[in-house]
Amino acid sequence: MTRPVSLHGQVLTPDGPVAARLSFGALIESIEPTGPVSGAAQAVYLLPGFIDTHVHGGGGGDTMDGEAGTRQLARTHARHGTTTLLPTTMTAPWPQVISALRGVAAVMATGVDGGADVIGAHLEGPFISPDRLGAQAPFDCLPLPELVAEVLALGVVRAVTMAPELPGALEAARSFAAAGVRVGVGHTTASFEQTWALLEEVRQTGAEVAGTHLFNAMGGLSGRQPGPAGALLTHPAAYLELITDGHHLHPATLALTLTAAPERALLISDAIRATGLGDGASELGGQAVTVLNGKATLQGGTLAGSVLTLDLALRNLLALGYPLPLVSRLLSENSARSLGLTDRGRLEVGLRADVVVLGADLRVRQVYVGGVAILEEPL
Ligand SMILES: [Zn+2]
Incomplete structure (x- = not known):
């Protein structure tokens, strides 16, 4: 009411x-x-209100749990200022991915009482590189046309993360773009050229393009090999997802990005189910996670998403000296534009x-x- x-x-x-x-x-x-x-x-x-285009979980719930998990995360993040979000899937056996997307569809049909507006899902994998899984479990697969068609038929995916170097990636990207999905590059070993080619392919259709948690799970930028990060930083249409939890990006890397692309950068949480629950044992994509001092890791030390909420992301940037009007744009206006949203x-x-x-x-x-x-x- x-x-x-x-x-x-x-x-x-x-x-x-x-x-x-x-x-x-x-x-x-x-x-x-x-x-x-x-x-x-x-x-x-x-x-x-903040717009989170990449959030797996929070308050004990996870997108992969299905409808109840998605409702739980939408309520948890809303109390931290997120008013619109894309529940984000993990790389998992295909039936589990489809089932999670059906859960998001069920939530969208009724809305979340006391929660953020759920406007679609972010499909993070499974069309990613086995060599850049990060904290994704090894259920990566090729973007076969029949899989892409199955996902698109659900009508719920609003953003996708994929690796441009996979066979069939360009064709899959075209299909997603034609359905109005924001196509993101991530969890990839692609070259600068492969990344640029995919960005151009999608832009020709009028759809939006993005880099998924820029610099994470894609390697860095060097003098002769700018890589995916270099392509995303310099492509004029690419939106750039950033995790500003103090663990995923060095302040200088952040400064480089915000200097290069203040109109294309946007803050995401990449939050997992442990968010809001304090330190302790948790889970991500079927893998054991330990949260210690606000840092989530797999056994072996790989960062396992974050326990960030976007209000904390805001305070972290203000503490680094960025002005509130800029930070507000990174949390709302740029994110809305990256999804083609004009009503918020x-x-x-x-x-x-x-x-x-x-x-x-x-x-x-x-x-x-x-x-x-x-x-x-x-x-
Ligand atoms: Zn993620």
């Missing part, structure tokens, strides 16, 4: 922060500048009332999804 809400504070509009009163029902109705604010309102920040991602009259309210300590106090209050703590 939506009821009229009116909030006063520093409103992060597309033109920058404005001291204003933001009023909304299901949609944003008005943003009225108030002149300089004082007292409590001075320290209240109103941001567009900015605080603008007429758009969905997906709103996050931060207090002076930059912690999430209130969250509204389509105008519905998910979290309402006193300011």
